[in-house]
Each structure stands twice: as C-alpha cells, then as structure tokens.
Amino acid sequence: MTQDTETAPKAAKQLDHRYEGMAKVTGKAKYAAEFSEPFSKSDLTYAYIVQSTIPSGTIVSIDRAAADRAPGVISILTPFNAPKLNPGQPQPPARRNLSLLQNADVNYNGQPVALVVARSLNEAKAAATMLKINYSPKASRVNFMENLGEARWPKNPGKEPAGNHRGDLQAAFTKSSVIVENTYVTPIQHHNPMEPHATIAWWDGEKLNVYDATQYISGVRMSLAKTLNIPIDYVRVVNPVVGGGFGSKGSMWSHVPLCAIAAKVTGKPVKLVLDREQMFGPVGGRPSTVNKIKLGASADGKLLAMQQDVVMNASVMEDFVEHSEGPTKNLYMSEANSVTAKVVEVNLGVSTFMRAPGEAPGTAVLEIATDELAEKLKMDPVQLRLVNYADKDPSHDRPWSSKHLRECYEKASERFGWSKRSPKPGAITEGNALIGYGMATATYPANRSSAQAVVRMLPGGRMFVGSGTQDLGTGTYTIMAQQAAAGLGIDPELVEVKLGDSTLPKAPVSGGSQSSASVLPAIQDATAQLKLKLADLAISDAGSPLHGLKTLDIDAKDGSLFNQNNPSQRDSLADLIARNDGKPVEATGSAEPSESRDAMTSNSWGAVFAEVAVDKDTHMVKVRRVVATYDIGTLLNDKTGLNQLVGGITWGVSFALCEEAHIDPVSGRVLNNSLAEYHVPVNADIETLDVTVLNIPDVKFNPIGSRGIGEIGITGSAAAVANAIYNATGKRIREYPITPDKIM
Numbered sequence: 001m002t003q004d005t006e007t008a009p010k011a012a013k014q015l016d017h018r019y020e021g022m023a024k025v026t027g028k029a030k031y032a033a034e035f036s037e038p039f040s041k042s043d044l045t046y047a048y049i050v051q052s053t054i055p056s057g058t059i060v061s062i063d064r065a066a067a068d069r070a071p072g073v074i075s076i077l078t079p080f081n082a083p084k085l086n087p088g089q090p091q092p093p094a095r096r097n098l099s100l101l102q103n104a105d106v107n108y109n110g111q112p113v114a115l116v117v118a119r120s121l122n123e124a125k126a127a128a129t130m131l132k133i134n135y136s137p138k139a140s141r142v143n144f145m146e147n148l149g150e151a152r153w154p155k156n157p158g159k160e161p162a163g164n165h166r167g168d169l170q171a172a173f174t175k176s177s178v179i180v181e182n183t184y185v186t187p188i189q190h191h192n193p194m195e196p197h198a199t200i201a202w203w204d205g206e207k208l209n210v211y212d213a214t215q216y217i218s219g220v221r222m223s224l225a226k227t228l229n230i231p232i233d234y235v236r237v238v239n240p241v242v243g244g245g246f247g248s249k250g251s252m253w254s255h256v257p258l259c260a261i262a263a264k265v266t267g268k269p270v271k272l273v274l275d276r277e278q279m280f281g282p283v284g285g286r287p288s289t290v291n292k293i294k295l296g297a298s299a300d301g302k303l304l305a306m307q308q309d310v311v312m313n314a315s316v317m318e319d320f321v322e323h324s325e326g327p328t329k330n331l332y333m334s335e336a337n338s339v340t341a342k343v344v345e346v347n348l349g350v351s352t353f354m355r356a357p358g359e360a361p362g363t364a365v366l367e368i369a370t371d372e373l374a375e376k377l378k379m380d381p382v383q384l385r386l387v388n389y390a391d392k393d394p395s396h397d398r399p400w401s402s403k404h405l406r407e408c409y410e411k412a413s414e415r416f417g418w419s420k421r422s423p424k425p426g427a428i429t430e431g432n433a434l435i436g437y438g439m440a441t442a443t444y445p446a447n448r449s450s451a452q453a454v455v456r457m458l459p460g461g462r463m464f465v466g467s468g469t470q471d472l473g474t475g476t477y478t479i480m481a482q483q484a485a486a487g488l489g490i491d492p493e494l495v496e497v498k499l500g501d502s503t504l505p506k507a508p509v510s511g512g513s514q515s516s517a518s519v520l521p522a523i524q525d526a527t528a529q530l531k532l533k534l535a536d537l538a539i540s541d542a543g544s545p546l547h548g549l550k551t552l553d554i555d556a557k558d559g560s561l562f563n564q565n566n567p568s569q570r571d572s573l574a575d576l577i578a579r580n581d582g583k584p585v586e587a588t589g590s591a592e593p594s595e596s597r598d599a600m601t602s603n604s605w606g607a608v609f610a611e612v613a614v615d616k617d618t619h620m621v622k623v624r625r626v627v628a629t630y631d632i633g634t635l636l637n638d639k640t641g642l643n644q645l646v647g648g649i650t651w652g653v654s655f656a657l658c659e660e661a662h663i664d665p666v667s668g669r670v671l672n673n674s675l676a677e678y679h680v681p682v683n684a685d686i687e688t689l690d691v692t693v694l695n696i697p698d699v700k701f702n703p704i705g706s707r708g709i710g711e712i713g714i715t716g717s718a719a720a721v722a723n724a725i726y727n728a729t730g731k732r733i734r735e736y737p738i739t740p741d742k743i744m
C-alpha cells in the first residue's frame with residue numbers, strides 16, 4: 001500500500017448498472033432533437049443550413065424567388081436580411097468564431113451562408129437547393145502542407161509564448177551519442193459523435209429556451225445570452241443525455257444562435273439538426289500537425305535533448321492551437337528541452353479541441369520517435385522509458401500530486417507478455433501474417449474546475465442530487481448517484497439524479513476529462529451540509545430517538561442517522577422526513593480546485609501494449625490485442641470507468657489506422673464527409689482489449705482521489721499500434737493514419 005492509499009477516503013459504493021441505461025435502451029431517454037414539449041408539437045418547424053460552395057470570397061447576391069415560393073417555406077435568413085447581432089464574441093471556453101449571417105464574407109467551403117425554415121425538414125432541404133447564390137470568389141489556400149513556409153506564431157499573443165525552452169539545447173545535442181531526427185504527421189480529423197449536433201429553440205416572450213446537444217449547458221447559455229444580447233437569466237438550456245461529443249460539443253457553434261434567431265423571426269419553435277455531412281467543417285475538427293522531432297541521448301539511454309517544432313493548419317477565421325508538443329515538455333526527463341508551435345492560415349472551418357487535444361497527436365508522434373531512439377540505442381523500449389522516468393514535472397520543476405507510471409509499465413507488460421517480443425522486425429510470423437509488438441506511454445492532465453450541486457433528502461429514504469453538468473454517455477449520472485448516496489450512507493439505488501439543465505447549480509464543461517473530478521467534490525460538500533441539517537432536524541425533533549444530542553455526535557449510515565457514541569440509538573432518514581410532514585430537506589454545496597494546485601502538477605498515466613498481425617500481401621493491419629494499465633487515481637465505477645478507457649483505446653486504434661479527413665485541393669471541401677468514407681473502427685477491427693487500473697487515490701488532487709478518464713485512453717494507444725506495425729514489418733511509417741498503401 002502506498003502512502004496515498006492510507007490517507008484516502010473510503011470509495012463510494014458502486015451502482016452496478018448505468019443510471020440512465022434502461023431509459024436509453026427503451027427509448028425513454030431523449031436526445032436534444034427528440035423533444036416535442038412543452039411547445040405545441042404542431043407548431044414545430046424545421047431549419048436547414050445552407051452552406052457555401054466556394055472556399056473564399058463574397059456573396060454578391062442571392063436569388064431567392066424560387067425558394068420563397070417553394071412548398072412549406074416559412075422564412076429564409078441570409079446575410080442580406082438576418083437580424084444584426086451584438087458583435088461581441090462568446091466567452092471562453094465556448095469561444096469559437098461563428099458564421100451568423102452578419103456579413104457576406106465566405107471564409108471556407110461549407111460555411112453556413114443561409115438558413116431555410118419550413119414546415120418539414122424535407123421542404124426546408126428542397127427549398128435550400130433552390131437558392132441561387134452568386135459569389136465573387138477570392139484567391140484561397142486550402143492545402144497547408146504546401147505552405148509550411150508561411151507558418152507564424154499564433155495570434156494572442158502573436159509572439160512566441162514563454163516557457164518553451166529549457167537548458168542548452170545545442171550543447172546537449174553535441175554531447176549526445178545517439179540522435180534521432182524525423183518528421184511525423186497527423187491528419188485533420190473530425191469528431192463524429194453518434195448523435196449529430198442538434199438544437200430546438202423556442203421563445204417564451206423575451207425568454208429563450210433551447211434543447212441543445214452540448215457538452216456545456218452553461219457555456220451555451222452564456223454564449224447565447226452574449227451573442228443575442230439578452231440577460232443570461234432569460235436563457236435556459238436543457239440537455240439530459242448526450243450521444244457523445246469528443247470536444248465538438250464543448251463550444252457553441254453557429255447553428256445554435258441561428259436556430260434561436262430563426263425561432264425569434266418566425267415566432268415558432270425551430271428544430272435544427274446537422275446532417276452527417278455538415279459535421280465536417282462547421283463544428284470544428286482536429287488540425288493536422290507536422291512535427292519535427294529530434295531526440296538526443298547518451299549511450300546508456302539518458303535523454304539529453306528533446307526538441308519538437310510543430311506546424312499546423314488554422315482557419316483564417318480563428319487560431320486554434322493543437323498542442324502536440326505538450327508531451328515532449330513533460331513526459332520524460334531530459335537535460336535540455338525545446339518546443340515551438342506555429343500555424344498556417346487556410347480557408348477551412350475553425351479547428352477545436354478533439355479527444356485529448358494535444359496529448360493524442362503528441363503521444364502519437366513522440367512515442368514513435370522514442371521507439372526509434374530505443375532501437376538505435378539497442379535498448380528495450382520499456383527500459384528506455386524507465387531510464388528517463390520523470391519523478392517530478394520537468395516542465396514546471398515541481399512534484400506530481402501522484403504518479404505510479406512505473407507500476408503501469410510493470411503490470412501491463414506482464415499481462416501482455418512483453419518479454420516474448422523480438423526486437424528484430426519481422427521475426428515472428430503466423431501463416432501469412434507478420435506479428436508485431438509495440439508499446440507507448442499514455443498521459444493526460446488532470447483538470448478540475450469550480451462546480452456546484454444540490455442535494456435533497458426525500459420521503460421514503462430516497463435522495464435527490466442535481467448539478468448543471470452533462471453526461472456524454474460516460475457515466476456522470478451513475479457516479480453522481482454514488483457520491484450522493486455515499487454522503488449519507490444510503491443505497492445508490494435510492495438516489496434520483498438530475499443534470500443537463502441550466503436551472504441547476506452550475507458545473508463546468510464536460511471536456512478536458514474534468515466532470516467527475518469537479519462535480520463529485522461539490523456533491524460531497526452538499527451531502528456534508530445536508531447531513532448537518534438532518535442531524536439538527538433530528539436533534540430538535542421531540543419524536544426522534546436522537547432528540548437533544550449534539551450535531552457532531554451524529555453520523556449517517558444504512559439509511560439512518562445514529563449516535564456515534566451509542567450506535568444502537570438511531571433514527572431512519574425515512575422516519576425523520578415523514579415526521580417533517582414529508583417535506584424534503586435540501587442543501588447545496590460547491591467545490592473549487594485546491595489552492596495548492598500551482599505547487600504541483602496532476603496528470604494521469606498509462607502504459608499501452610499492442611499486438612498486430614499484418615497480412616504480407618494485402619498489408620491490412622489487424623489489432624489482435626491491446627493491453628493497457630492506467631494510473632487514474634480512484635476508479636469510481638468499474639463499468640462506466642473501464643468502458644471509457646476501452647473507448648479511448650479504440651479511438652487510439654482509429655487514430656493509428658483509420659481516421660483522416662481528405663480535403664479537396666481545389667474546393668477545400670472534405671471529400672469523405674460520411675461515416676462510410678471517414679473510417680472508424682468497429683468491433684471486428686480489434687480482437688481483445690485488456691484494460692486495468694491501479695486504483696491508487698490521488699488525494700492531493702481532490703478529496704475524492706479521482707482524476708478524469710475521458711481522454712487518456714486515446715493517448716499512447718496510436719503509437720503502440722504504430723510501433724507494433726514497425727516491429728511486424730520493419731516499415732517505420734511516420735504519417736498517420738497507417739493505411740495499407742503506406743506499408744507497401
């Protein structure tokens with residue numbers, strides 16, 4: 001047992017099923033686009049976004065006569081008639097530059113340039129095809145790879161950020177015995193959650209209501225209020241279940257205010273659902289990164305110098321920086337370290353955070369380079385990582401709140417059978433397949449923000465917990481029930497959970513893997529307050545067996561309050577509320593990131609091992625096994641927690657083998673804008689996923705001891721697969737995705 005464990009609180013009793021699972025599989029759970037109340041369903045109208053067909057230029061005129069006459073059309077908004085809005089930008093982290101028909105500029109192909117509202121979706125779509133848009137095109141640039149020379153520092157601040165260079169890089173390279181230096185490329189990717197972006201908006205006088213597929217109800221609320229210039233109290237955002245987000249639903253995109261504006265203009269509720277095709281451009285994506293990486297080490301494998309210079313595409317509309325240089329700053333110890341990140345402006349949609357922004361592409365590239373260094377040193381790749389183990393955060397020169405990565409390497413390599421690996425590529429064959437083993441390190445920062453929650457003791461021993469957070473399918477409902485129940489020692493089955501409604505106490509964006517780490521401490525605080533209130537109620541209640549005791553003498557367990565000095569003296573919570581005339585007792589709670597967070601760094605860690613089989617003739621790659629062990633603090637729920645890691649690894653395999661947006665070099669449109677052509681893995685693509693966690697609480701990070709796990713699974717896993725492909729074939733592919741043509 002480590003010291004961390006001894007100081008840790010007892011883990012909450014787990015709910016053994018997903019709280020919302022039954023509602024989802026029986027169709028009772030509603031995604032944003034599925035609501036038909038409280039507005040009158042017969043009033044509901046349908047909006048369809050019209051997209052630009054050129055990458056750059058100006059809209060000169062729109063001939064709308066035919067569209068206006070088309071059946072069912074109620075209203076058509078264009079840059080020439082759309083209401084003028086407050087020019088202020090929405091607040092971060094919801095900040096993404098939007099296309100709200102405020103001018104006639106076209107910045108990318110696929111940009112929203114008009115909105116058709118009709119009685120039905122089919123009528124709206126039909127009328128959209130009848131709009132004749134006349135453009136005056138401008139010169140455009142859509143291929144950033146051909147323009148790497150145009151790279152510049154990102155705006156804000158527009159110069160090199162501080163803190164990206166450590167030590168004497170040139171001197172460290174000079175004394176290095178072994179150097180690897182190569183360029184690694186990651187592609188543009190799009191999020192493609194199962195549920196597309198969707199909004200239903202309706203006005204109740206001056207007040208705006210929306211159902212919106214979002215990872216951040218408070219962010220949408222704030223951004224809508226600001227964009228539409230109305231008081232924030234006038235906006236309500238509801239979103240009880242989310243069909244995945246992966247970051248694209250972390251910001252408010254153009255369709256949300258456009259839907260609200262359409263509802264205002266028409267005086268009717270408006271539903272706006274993006275097509276799958278419209279998910280490729282107007283709602284963000286991961287930029288492509290070109291990473292020049294140079295590593296220098298001594299003959300015994302000690303890293304002396306690490307350098308990474310990244311160039312990525314950014315939209316002419318807004319800079320977004322994918323920090324793929326991040327892991328190079330703190331994954332390993334090195335004497336000298338230098339990173340830069342620059343952007344090339346292109347006429348593409350705005351980029352945004354996607355599935356472990358920074359660390360996903362960052363580990364994908366650095367961990368191939370590390371594998372190459374191990375090979376050149378004739379060292380085992382795990383051994384190389386142990387030699388350069390960072391016992392403190394090298395980028396900030398401060399301790400980790402908790403780090404057990406060594407145990408991850410040990411446990412996962414053991415379960416995988418890493419000792420059976422041959423360092424010689426192509427050494428193992430089975431039939432027509434080349435078998436390869438590869439490994440990589442996983443890491444993702446542990447984030448945490450201010451959050452609030454409300455709890456209520458209800459009649460019948462039941463409890464309510466609410467917080468304005470979101471559940472992306474990841475398990476927020478489930479762990480909220482657990483945490484509320486733990487606070488009063490009741491069965492988590494007795495807890496009713498509400499989230500996804502901006503009338504609830506505020507919680508942060510469900511992004512950056514921070515929901516559990518932020519919201520559960522707030523629930524813990526709320527239940528502590530509730531226990532005090534219930535104790536006081538019992539003390540002042542002449543009918544209570546605890547009447548007249550002191551508050552501090554009373555604790556809660558198994559559905560009752562009891563006297564800690566005489567545990568047989570107890571009052572059931574059901575009886576207590578019944579004697580209170582059935583009136584619930586409510587308490588609120590809040591939690592902030594710990595004040596000591598600037599004195600240490602909190603990250604999660606993992607070791608990922610992959611086995612692939614590569615067909616000698618077709619070069620198709622089959623991922624036979626991924627074995628991974630993570631250090632993520634306390635695992636809150638076996639089912640929802642391990643499931644997120646399995647999902648993350650699957651996205652890592654996707655990164656390695658499948659995902660890439662192909663941009664037409666002339667039009668700047670995404671060519672493979674469907675799930676038929678934008679490939680993601682399915683069950684048949686991965687045979688075995690063996691995921692374990694150390695379950696060692698990180699109590700310096702938060703009182704629950706738990707770090708978020710939404711994103712770490714994708715980190716490291718792409719490189720583990722890439723390194724396994726090298727071990728199988730001897731082909732070092734440095735450009736993702738590793739498709740069969742590249743292995744030829």
Ligand code: MOS
Binds near residue numbers: 215250354357510511
């Ligand atoms: Mo995540 S990319 O922060 O939703």
